[in-house]
Amino acid sequence: MAFTSAETRLRGSIDFSAYYETLCALQDSCPFREVVSGARKGRVVVNADRLALSDWHPLLKALQINKSLDYIAFRRYRRRKPTQEERQLWTRCKFGVRGSHPAIAKREVTTKLCRAIADCLTVTSNLTSLELEDISLKIDNVQTLSNGMTRNSSVRTFSLKYCQLGDRCLEVLSKGIRNCCNLVTVDFSGCCLTWKGAKTVAELIKFQSTQRHSQAWKDSLRQKEPNLDKMGGLRRITLCGNLLLGDKGACLLAEALEDDLWLKALDLQQCGISNKGARQLLACLGYKTNLSVLDIRLNPLIDATVRNSILLAVTEDSQAEEAFPWLDLAQEPETLSTSAPTRISVPAKKQRNVSYRGPLRTQYRKRPANGNRSIVTMIGSETTTGATISANTSGTSLYQSTDAKQVNELSQMEAFHREIQRLRVSIELCKDSLAKEIQGRAEAEARIVELEVENSRLKSELMKSYQVEHGQPGQASNGKTVLDDESTLEAVETAIKKFHAFVDLLKANELDHLTQ
Structure with a gap:
């Protein structure tokens, strides 16, 4: 791919559609019609499922230097039910079929998209709305977008x-x-x-x-009234x-x-x-x-x-x-299935009886591209005249039965998804209850241990105080006998001496009859 000049890039930052078409011409590819028509109005809304790998490079190169767009949206529609127009488009076009894997599903494309958006957020002052829908983002992609949002002042x-x-x-x-x-x-x-x-x-x-x-608070200083809105x-x-x-x-x-x-x-x-x-x-x-x-x-x-x-x-x-x-x-x-393509029915058109002749590959090439294929009965080589069947009769009845079967399957899948979501909510509630119960039990057991330790400590202190106050007969708090304590013996001796002095005093006063 040839390099663009500085003047072209300078104009490309203002005129997105012209620069995008220039980049597509340089790599010999066709510009995406939706991008060009929307860019002229200042809006880029892209169905990311429809872009091939080669279509992303000019789009991202034009996006990362743009300063004129005010609305950017990249969307995927795999998670919702498609409209009738999208069904017809998927049926008639080879790209965007639900059974294929679009380029946006690759991590390389997603990373480049986030970098281009971050660069655009850095340089633009006109962008007011940014939307990414149903695009799987990794943590490094989110970090890139976060850095771009930090440097932006217009979104x-x-x-x-x-x-x-x-x-x-x-x-x-x-x-x-x-x-x-x-x-x-x-x-x-x-x-x-x-x-x-x-x-x-x-x-x-x-x-x-x-x-x-x-x-x-700053706005309320000097008797001002702040405007909250x-x-x-x-x-x-x-x-x-x-x-x-x-x-x-x-x-x-x-x-x-x-x-x-x-x-x-x-x-x-x-x-x-x-x-x-x-x-x-x-x-x-x-x-x-x-x-x-x-x-x-x-x-x-x-x-x-x-x-x-x-x-x-x-x-x-x-x-x-x-x-x-x-x-x-x-x-x-x-969620649309991506493992196997699903047949999509389109209202049948009135067709005349068609007879297919020639080699098998020629017959296949002549068949209609949409879902209303005529039912052809190939008879043996001995007869070729009875090989036509009306598409309005057998084809319509076949696809009516297919529609009824598809509606039934969709209703069953919806009920199944709702049941799964209900069970997920119930499981999450049960997990929260279990976590609370485990935490409560742990706190209760810890409290029980604390109370047991406190109880044993109080019992030991009570026994010690009881021994100090009352003590066992002939025992002191330190385990020795009372007679081994010198202070106790001196007190007893002093008490006996005082008693004898009191008795002598009574005898001296002729009151010795009181002692008998």
Whole structure:
């Protein structure tokens, strides 16, 4: 590939589509139509499953120096049910078929994509929205994005839906976005987060709240009134689809929201929350009036009364609702199989009777590319006239039965996935209960040992004090007899002498009859 001139690169930072087409021409490839048409409007929305390995190089080279785009989105659609148009496209085109492995699934492409986005975040001041959907990111990719977000001052919406981050990657990412005052909305839906991820989000909320309180204190000096709405920082956090978040994660988020005055919306659909976590969130709403959206729908473990109480408490501020609207009810994503391609039916078109003649490879080449293939009955070499069958009759009936079978299989798979998710939530709850029980038992056993030691010590001290005060007959506390003690003998001798002197005194006074 030939190198581009400095002047071309300078123009490419302003005109994305022209530079992208130039890079494609240099490597003798065709520009991607969706990229070119969207770039002219300042938006690049790419279906990553449809890009081949050779298509990524010019796209990433043009992206990493760009300064003009305001919206960048790379999405994969393997986790949701495809639309009718996408089904027809997958059926007629060889690329993007569900049975193939797209280039975005390779770690090399993912790493280059994250580096290009980080470079773009460093140089641009117009980008306001960045979305990565259903792209598997490793911890080094997340670190790259975090470094890019740290150096950016224009992105307001950041979404990593279904990117399978995990708790560790979210912790790395939070260190990069905690100081981004320009960032308003983050979306971590379906990122495999547990209560540890919720703890990271709670720490992020507390960190920004502390910074905002300091800024509000500075603005309140000299009888000024701080404007809380104009302060930068997060206003909406979306954590939908993280089934392992649970009550513990909800309690951590509720604790973080108690002292926060800026967060407006928190979305917790399908997060495995029960009545315990919902009541903690409801108690938080008692003295937090700025939160206008707290979405806990699609959590079947929450009673209707508790859910309605929360929804009623947060829907009072209609003005905030306009700025931060409620999300649509999330649908459970369907994981499309990549091991074997699935037949997709397309509405049958009216066709006339077709007779295939010639060699077998010629017949195969003449067949329609879509799913409405005519059923051909090849008769022996002695007859060739009865080799035609109507496609509207037998073909349609065959695919109707195939559609019914496919719908049945999809419904069974949905029920199976729901059951697996329910069991995962139950297992996680049981693990939390077991951990609490083990901790409680350990504390109880330690307390028992302490009490036994204290009891034995008190018994020994009591015996020693009893021996000192009363003692055994003829024994002292040190184990020697009383007669061996000189001070005791002197005291006894002195007492006897005093007694004899008293008797002599009585006799001298003629009172000796008292001694008898």
